[in-house]
Amino acid sequence: MPTLGADMSVGILSSWLKKPGDTVQRGDIIAVVHTDKADVEVETFASGVIERMLVEPGSEVPVGTPLAVIRESGEAEPTAASEQEARLMISPSARELAHELGVDPAEVRGSGPGGRIQRKDVEAAAAARDPARPPPSAPRPAVAPQAPAAAPSADDRGAAMRRAIGAAMSRSKREIPHFYLGHTIDLSRAMSWLTESNVHRSVSERLLHGVLLLKAVALALRVVPELNATWQGDEVVRHDDVNIGVAIALRGGGLVAPAIRHTDELSLDELMHAFRDLVTRARRYSLRSSEISAPTITVTSLGERTVDTVFGVIFPPQVAIVGFGAVVERLWVSDGQVLPCPVVSVSLSADHRVTDGHRASAFLVALDRLLQEPEEL
Amino acid sequence: MYSAAKIHGFLHLYIGEEAVAVGVLQALTPDDAIVATYREHGQALARGVPAASLMAEMFGKANGSSRGRGGSMHIFDLARRFYGGYAIVGGGLPVAVGLALADRLSGREGRLTACFFGDGAVAEGEFHESLNLAALWELPVLFLCENNLYAMGTPIRQELAQPDISLRAESYGIPAEPVDGMDVIAVEEAARRAAIQVRRTGAPLFLELRTYRFRAHSMADPDLYRTKDEIGDWRQRDPIALLEARLREAKLIADDDVSALESDVAAELDHAVGVAEAGPFEPVEDLTKDVYGRSAQ
Amino acid sequence: MTDDQIREGVLRVLAGIVPGADLTALRPDLGLRDQLDIDSMDYLNLAIGIHEELQVDIPESAYDQLETLDDFVRYLAERTSGST
Amino acid sequence: MSVQLAGGSSRRVRLTYREAVRAGLRHALSADDRVFLMGEDVGSYGGAFAVSLGLLDEFGPERIRNTPLSESAFVGAGIGAALGGMRPIVEVMTINFSLLALDQIVNNAATLRYMSGGQLEVPLVVRMATGGGRQLAAQHAHSLEVWYAHVPGIKALAPATVEDARGMLLAALDDPDPVFIFEHATLYPLEGEVDEEPRPVDICRASVRREGGDVTLVTYGGSLAACLAAADDLADEGIEAEVVDLRTLRPLDMDTVLVSLGKTHHAAIVDEGWKTGSLAGEVSAQIMERGFDLLDWPVQRVCSAEVPIPYAKHLEDAALPSRERVAATVREMLV
Secondary structure, three states, rough: OOOOOOOOOEEEEEEEOOOOOOOEOOOOOOEEEOOOOEEEEEEEEEEEEEEEEOOOOOOEEEOOOOEEEEEEEOOOOOOOOOOOOOOOOHHHHHHHHHHHHOOOHHHHOOOHHHHHHHHHHHHHHHHHHOOOOOOOOOOOOOOOOOOOOOOOOOOOOOOOOOOOOOEEEEEEHHHHOEEEEEEEEOOOOOOOOOOOHHHHOOOOOOOHHHHHHHHHHHHHHHHOOOOOOEOOOOEEOOOOOEEEEEEEOOOOOOEOOEEEEEEEHHOHHHHHHHHHHHHHHHHHHOOOHHHHOOOOOOEEEEEOOOOOOOOOOOOEEEEEEEEEOOEEEEEEOOOOOOEEEEEEEEEEEEEEEEEEEEHHHHHHHHHHHHOOOOHOO | OOOOOOOOOOOOOOOOOOOHHHHHOOOOOOOEEEEOOOOOHHHHHHOOOHHHHHHHOOOOOOOOOOOOOOOOOOOOOOHEEOOOOOOOOOOOOHHHHHHHHHHHHHHOOOOEEEEEEHHHHOHHHHHHHHHHHHHHOOOOOEEEEEEEEEEOOOOOEHHOOOOOOOHHOOOOOOEEEEEOOOOOOOOOOOOOOHHHHHHOOOEEEOOOOOEEOOOOOOOOOOOOOOOHHHHHHHHHOOHHHHHHHHHHHHOOOOOOHHHHHHHHHHHHHHHHHHHHHHOOOOOOOOOOOOOOOOOOO | OHHHHHHHHHHHHHEEEEEEOOOOOOOOOOOOHHHOOHHHHHHHHHHHHHHHHHHHOOOHHHHHHHEEEEHHHHHHHHHHHOOO | OOOOOOOOOOOOOEEEHHHHHHHHHHHHHHHHOOOOEEEOOOOOOOOOOOOOOHHHHOOOOOEEEOOOHHHHHHHHHHHHHHOOOOOOEEEEEHHHHHHHHHHHHHHOOOOHHHHHHOOOOOEEEEEEEEEEOOOOHHHHOOHHHHHHHOOOEEEEEEOOOOOHHHHHHHHHOOOOOOOOEEHHHHHOEEEEEEEOOOOOOOOOOOEEEEEEOEHHHHHHHHHHHHHHHHHHHHOOOOEEEEEEOEEEEOOOOOHHHEEEHHHHEEEEEEEEEEOOOOOOHHOOOOOOOHHHHOOOOOOOOEOOOOOOOOOOOOHHHHHHHOHHHHHHHHHOOOO
């Protein structure tokens, strides 16, 4: 409804001079509008085919109300079947995966009922597009179930081994003879290095102190490798890969500890990126099964505003868990002076069948030493 | 207040039955527990629940006796062991039995649980089950049936095949006694005797308090099922008028005492309305508060 | 940028970080950490979101004066008043 | 793989589900004299499912109280006793008879804290046997846990293992609100190994009883066995099913379900209740609301046929959820 006078706010459509299906050119008169001053002919500025009228003759509509839909020449003919374009039948998870893998769903053939596109169709399309890259998770029934994600180094004896593990903590506490060691680490060098280096970083590249702790744990495991192991059947298998499970609290309560692979080989920036991505996806429940079953050790922390010390309960089939309390300001003797310093209390819960207090303390000492040289992490 | 739409939902007036609440409550101690029905304003006031807190509750305010959550049918006051109004007819009886059981099992002697209910409840299964259980386990419950002759719109003769309620109670081996529910002195005297016996023996007793409500079952009841004459006859024995006449006869009160009393009552009511109107509404953010004592961690 | 626009921007970023939280009942004078159960990672995402949404860079040093929604609006208002 | 532990935590013992509940009762009765047991034939008879056998001799008639057949009165008395400061455990023989006490449960137990503005507290535990599978026909085979899980103000638990049968009772006694424990009648003879020393267990988290990456089977109580059996069958065909035991029906721990769904993208919910208005329906709705983007296939439900449970064995087996129906449902999803 065009404004046909400065003070005009509404107009009455008195009659249509065209009908749906008519082709119109720019400037054609297509309707007559009645205003309190006069009956005025209305011209169209678009050329094309009138698809449908939106306003009935005789009705009063405010200025600016669209009166008719004109499909400009050259636009695709809408399929006769339905008003909107045909709905793409795709499962929500497949759509998410397509987005993740950069596959255009419209080009995927759906194998589900009624042609619904499923994850495996998207995976196949992604693989077909780039044969070099194997699909993220092996297609299902055709192949034997996934081998345990943490490729055991020494022991390749295992066929796909069914590990019936109840993940309940209470069971872990009862089956695994835990012993605990605590230690307090002066973080003044680490925190000042972090603050200093964050100043030069853009906000999206900013590091959290957590990544320093994760990297230190990963490197300390090279000093005490027996902590980086998992039970398989009745045997402990030590792993070369260091995949640290990061305990993430879910919003409504509940905890999950997916792994960051090769934590020891990642740079602090790569580690921060992986950490941030993991937390985001965990809280959207979209973790990959490989991530959940991959950790060779777990690190847990209850965050800033909480307790000084946390003693973790080991996640079976792992053999250790490192717990960080909150970083707090404490009076601390360093180089003979008593100064207020940021410190963190770290705990190690370990499986008595696999290691002992002496080795466990060697791990915590190594961790401490690594955190005194943050620039090396 | 109700007609001024300050009070909503159901409201069951107690006018006419005052002698029962006042008489019985005189015989109870602070250690006794009380379980009542949705017509419990009389019992609550007689127990000492402040009128302001009742009025605020009926205004739905946070300073009401149940923080505006219960309304007129659900007045609670734990400090005064007033375990509330129950809107399901007969719903309170098993709870009263349980309270008495708790006192028994924790060795708290010399206590009773007073359980008020109407003649309507006598037809409920819970009446049968509760009296049987209290008698079987010999629990200190004082069952108080306010027989106002009507279960909402149904006269008692069309409600109970055996309308002699005291007789029914005795069938469970519980001594029962009918009492003139319009005479507060008679009620108080009977209640005192019963309470002393229950406290002493620990076994239940039953009083059938014959009374009458001058107003309809509730504000929503057109009260067509009773004749004006019948209501008129009972009004002759208005419990408050009866008491006033006796006190005057005994020269215990005179005109100025009566007017002083009336102005005190009026003042207390105004105060109550003031407190209710000034009271805050509970913030909507607290909607889910107190559903559980300890929400799932 | 008016205070309301800033507040709306911050709430939009928060909605992305705490999907499903009822932000309408958020008290602007109470700490965000307690009301929304958010941790240092969420605070970092908040800083990144605000940088993208309102083009203001919040240095780490400013974190401890930014506890409530009002703090954020006040802090950002000072830094965006120059640009409108 | 439980290893006999030297020293440290207590010795392991082998118990049946029924003995585990009894151990929980005995532990609670000895530890706290506010605790007492009330129910039909819980005394000299020892309980319809022999759970309270021997407790009368040990704790006496005051604390092991046989009740007349008055469900509304003795459940209501349990509520009153809880109000009066006791810690009652009421045994309603089966969920089928609990229908007679629903008024006391829904109108009193669940509402008194809220309706009194937070003044009153009802720390009551009610246990009842539930479920079919023993050829007792329609009136003795109901699975109506969802009726209780529907009501805010009470908690509903479904112990499916020997440890939960004992531990949940102790946790429920520690809870300030009414807690209803549903013990599937076929579980009483189930054997399992637990620590000798009874301890309360968590009652707000589900538990992954079997890990797998291809499909999530969500279940509770008497249907756990069928799911684990189905998972074994499926494993032989290369399908790894993850079995999530809800353990608590109110509150529902959806996080554990969603984390699993995030891995498998396929969910089947196995629930002995009738499908219409079932707990399975509620879990499915919450998956749709909170985990929609994780779904690669519509959520499936395996429930009882919508019939009064029949007496004849072959009919009852056809009506109730079975390992075969669970496995078949999973195969359809992963074809």
